[in-house]
Amino acid sequence: MDIAVLVKQSLDVQELRVDQDTGKIYIEDAPTKAGDIELNATEEAVRLKEKLGGKAIAIMLSTWGSSGKRQKEAREALTRVLAMGLDGAVLIMGEGAEKGDTYVIAKVLAEEIRDKFRLVLAAEGSEDNFSGLLPARLAAELGWPYVAYATAIEVEGDYVKVTRSLEDFEEVVKVKLPAVISVTQEINKPRVPKLVEIVKAKKKPMDQKDFSPHVEPKLVIRELKVPKVERKQIVIEGDVEEAAEKLIQALKEEGVL
Amino acid sequence: MKVLAFSHSMDLVLELISAGRELGDVSLIMTSDQEGRINEVKGAKEILLCKGMGSGDQEGLVELISGLAGDYEVVLLASDRRGRELVGQVAHRLGASSAVDVSSLSVEDGKLVVERMTFGGKAIAVEELGLPAVISVQKGKFKPPEEGEPSVREISAPSVERRIEVIERKEKPKVGVPLDKAEIVVAVGRGFRKKEDLKLAYELADVLGGVVGATRPIAADLKWMEEEVWIGISGVRIAPKLLIVVGASGQQQFAAGIMDSKVVVAVNTDSKAPIFEQADYGVVMDLYEFLPVLTRKLKEIKGG
Numbered sequence: 001m002d003i004a005v006l007v008k009q010s011l012d013v014q015e016l017r018v019d020q021d022t023g024k025i026y027i028e029d030a031p032t033k034a035g036d037i038e039l040n041a042t043e044e045a046v047r048l049k050e051k052l053g054g055k056a057i058a059i060m061l062s063t064w065g066s067s068g069k070r071q072k073e074a075r076e077a078l079t080r081v082l083a084m085g086l087d088g089a090v091l092i093m094g095e096g097a098e099k100g101d102t103y104v105i106a107k108v109l110a111e112e113i114r115d116k117f118r119l120v121l122a123a124e125g126s127e128d129n130f131s132g133l134l135p136a137r138l139a140a141e142l143g144w145p146y147v148a149y150a151t152a153i154e155v156e157g158d159y160v161k162v163t164r165s166l167e168d169f170e171e172v173v174k175v176k177l178p179a180v181i182s183v184t185q186e187i188n189k190p191r192v193p194k195l196v197e198i199v200k201a202k203k204k205p206m207d208q209k210d211f212s213p214h215v216e217p218k219l220v221i222r223e224l225k226v227p228k229v230e231r232k233q234i235v236i237e238g239d240v241e242e243a244a245e246k247l248i249q250a251l252k253e254e255g256v257l
Numbered sequence: 258m259k260v261l262a263f264s265h266s267m268d269l270v271l272e273l274i275s276a277g278r279e280l281g282d283v284s285l286i287m288t289s290d291q292e293g294r295i296n297e298v299k300g301a302k303e304i305l306l307c308k309g310m311g312s313g314d315q316e317g318l319v320e321l322i323s324g325l326a327g328d329y330e331v332v333l334l335a336s337d338r339r340g341r342e343l344v345g346q347v348a349h350r351l352g353a354s355s356a357v358d359v360s361s362l363s364v365e366d367g368k369l370v371v372e373r374m375t376f377g378g379k380a381i382a383v384e385e386l387g388l389p390a391v392i393s394v395q396k397g398k399f400k401p402p403e404e405g406e407p408s409v410r411e412i413s414a415p416s417v418e419r420r421i422e423v424i425e426r427k428e429k430p431k432v433g434v435p436l437d438k439a440e441i442v443v444a445v446g447r448g449f450r451k452k453e454d455l456k457l458a459y460e461l462a463d464v465l466g467g468v469v470g471a472t473r474p475i476a477a478d479l480k481w482m483e484e485e486v487w488i489g490i491s492g493v494r495i496a497p498k499l500l501i502v503v504g505a506s507g508q509q510q511f512a513a514g515i516m517d518s519k520v521v522v523a524v525n526t527d528s529k530a531p532i533f534e535q536a537d538y539g540v541v542m543d544l545y546e547f548l549p550v551l552t553r554k555l556k557e558i559k560g561g
C-alpha cells in the first residue's frame with residue numbers, strides 16, 4: 001500500500017522576527033522547515049510501510065516563493081524526511097502558492113495523489129498557519145473520507161483503525177481506504193536520522209515539478225498585522241525569600257492579588 | 258445576509274449565533290441528541306431540527322450541512338476539533354472559501370472580511386473571503402445573545418454512503434473551572450520532573466483561588482493532566498488577570514495562548530528562556546525552591 005505524506009514548507013515561527021513598533025514582519029528573512037507535526041506524520045508513514053510494505057512518498061508544495069534560498073530550504077526539508085525512511089519526494093514549485101489559498105492547493109495536490117496512493121497522512125495543522133484546512137479539502141477533492149487528530153493508526157486490510165482524542169470524547173473509528181488522515185504530535189516520537197541516513201537520503205529520488213494555478217483563489221490575505229503585547233520584563237533579584245516578597249509586593253501594586 | 262450555523266457543543270452554539278448576527282439572520286442546525294436543549298437557544302431566526310442524525314456523525318454532517326448551504330451565504334462552525342474537521346470538507350464540497358478560528362468578521366463590498374491569528378500568534382491575518390464562505394469562530398470571542406425566540410422547522414437526514422464507522426466512544430471527564438474563564442492561572446511546563454510534583458502548582462493555585470493549566474507536552478504527551486487544560490495555539494487561549502508560568506520555556510505556540518493575560522509572571526531556571534520576554538515579572542530560579550516559599554508567604558498574608 002503506497003502512502004503519501006503531506007509536508008509543508010513552513011516558516012520557522014520561533015525564528016520569525018516581527019517589529020511591534022513598525023508592524024513589520026520579516027518573512028523573507030525567516031528560515032523555513034518541515035513542520036514538527038509533519039515529522040510525526042512521516043514517522044507514522046515509515047512505520048506503516050515497514051509493517052505492510054509499499055512505498056511512502058513525501059509531497060511538498062512550496063508555499064513561500066521560489067527564490068534560490070527557498071528552493072534550497074525546501075530540498076533540505078525533504079532530505080530530512082527522506083532520511084527518516086521515506087522512499088522519495090515530490091517538490092512542487094510555483095508562483096502564487098504563497099497566497100495560501102487551500103482551495104487551489106488541494107486541487108494541485110489531488111492531481112499528484114489520485115490513482116497513486118491509498119492513504120494520505122498529514123499534520124493536524126501546519127506549523128506556520130495551523131488552519132488544518134488542507135487535508136480536509138484534499139479529502140473532499142479526492143472524494144475520500146477524512147479523519148483528523150489521530151493519536152494511533154492501524155491498517156487492517158481495506159480499513160484503517162484510527163484512535164483520536166476530541167475535546168469531549170476518546171474515539172476509535174474504522175475508516176475505509178482510500179482515506180486522508182491527519183495526526184497529532186502525540187502519535188509517536190519521530191526518529192532522529194543518523195548521518196549515514198542523511199547522506200543516503202540525498203540520493204533518493206526527488207521529483208521537482210512546476211505548477212501554475214489555473215483556478216482563481218477564493219481567499220486573499222489583505223493585510224498581516226503585528227499584535228501589540230507590552231510586557232514589563234522586570235527581573236526580580238535576590239535570594240528565594242527576598243524574591244518571593246518582592247514578587248508579592250509587585251503583584252499587590254498591580255492590583256491582582 | 259443568510260447564515261447557517263452548527264456546533265457539536267451546545268456551549269458554543271450561542272457564541273456562533275451571536276457571531277452570525279453580525280452578518281444577518283441565523284438558521285441553526287440541531288441534531289437529535291441536542292433536541293432536549295432547544296429551549297436554551299436564543300437569538301437565532303430559526304432552528305432546523307434534524308431528528309434523524311446525531312452530532313457524532315461527522316460524515317452525515319458534511320452531507321447535511323453541504324446540502325443545506327446552497328441557500329446561505331455564510332456557514333458558521335465552532336473551532337473545536339470536530340468543528341474544524343468539518344470546515345475544510347464542507348467548504349470544498351461547496352467550492353467555497355474558508356477560514357478557521359476567526360476572532361472578528363464583517364462584510365465589505367460583497368466580501369467577508371475576517372481576522373485570525375497566524376504564524377504561531379506572531380501575526381494577525383486580515384483575510385478577504387469570496388462568498389459563499391465556511392468559517393469557524395474562535396471560542397470565547399462572542400457574547401451569547403440573550404433574547405430572540407427562534408421558530409423550529411424539522412428537516413430530514415440525507416442518505417450517506419458510509420465509509421467511517423465509530424467503533425468505540427468514551428466520554429471524557431469534565432474539568433472544573435474552564436481555563437478560558439479563570440481569573441488566576443498557574444501554568445506548568447516540563448520543568449516539573451514528575452507528576453506528583455505538580456502538587457507545588459496546585460498548592461499555589463489554591464492559595465490564590467486560581468486554577469492550573471499546562472503546556473501541551475504536560476497534558477497531551479505525558480498525560481499528567483486533562484487535555485482540556487493545555488494552553489496555546491492548538492489548545493485554550495486564556496485571558497486571566499494574573500498568570501504565573503512555571504517551568505515552561507515559552508515557545509511561540511504556547512505564548513500565542515497567553516497574550517490576553519493582564520499580568521504575567523515567569524519562573525524558570527534558564528534566564529534565556531523566551532518566556533521572560535512574554536512576562537512582566539521574571540524570577541530566574543529553581544521552581545522547587547521558589548514555589549514552596551512563595552506559597553507559604555501568600556498563605557501568611559491571606560491569613561491561612
Ligand SMILES: Cc1cc2nc3c(=O)[nH]c(=O)nc-3n(C[C@H](O)[C@H](O)[C@H](O)COP(=O)(O)OP(=O)(O)OC[C@H]3O[C@@H](n4cnc5c(N)ncnc54)[C@H](O)[C@@H]3O)c2cc1C
Pocket residue numbers: 035036037125126127130445446447448449471472473474475487488489490491492493503504505506507508509510511514524525526527530542543544545
Ligand atoms: C503546530 C504546533 C502546535 C503546538 N501547539 C502548542 C500549544 O498549543 N501549547 C503548547 O504548550 N505547546 C504547543 N506546541 C509545542 C511547543 O512548541 C513547545 O514544544 C512546548 O510548549 C514546550 O513545553 P514546555 O515549555 O513545557 O517544555 P520545554 O520547552 O521543555 O521547557 C521546559 C522549561 O522548564 C525550565 N526548567 C527546567 N527545570 C526547571 C526547574 N527546576 N525550575 C524552573 N524551570 C525549569 C527549562 O529551563 C525550560 O525552559 C506546539 C507545537 C507545534 C509544532
